[in-house]
Amino acid sequence: MAKSRDNDNTKLKKKMGRPVTTGKGELIGVRLQTDLLGAVDKHQEATGAESRAAAIRQVLTDFFKRKGWL
Numbered sequence: 001m002a003k004s005r006d007n008d009n010t011k012l013k014k015k016m017g018r019p020v021t022t023g024k025g026e027l028i029g030v031r032l033q034t035d036l037l038g039a040v041d042k043h044q045e046a047t048g049a050e051s052r053a054a055a056i057r058q059v060l061t062d063f064f065k066r067k068g069w070l
Contacts (some may be wrong), residue, residue: 032040037052044055064070 040052040055040059043049043059044052047055047058049055049058061070
């Protein structure tokens with residue numbers, strides 16, 4: 001009899017590494033002074049953003065939408 005092909009060797013294994021959370025995008029490194037970083041942290045806490053990066057994306061998105069650029 002032929003062996004079943006549903007053994008562990010034929011299953012796809014998950015890739016290692018950080019999962020994609022925001023889709024593909026370009027990484028931009030920005031250095032922030034203490035006062036501006038403090039404002040980002042306050043915004044993160046006030047809005048419940050899950051990270052500083054998410055808080056910064058929110059601020060940029062809101063600003064660009066108000067300007068009509070998005």
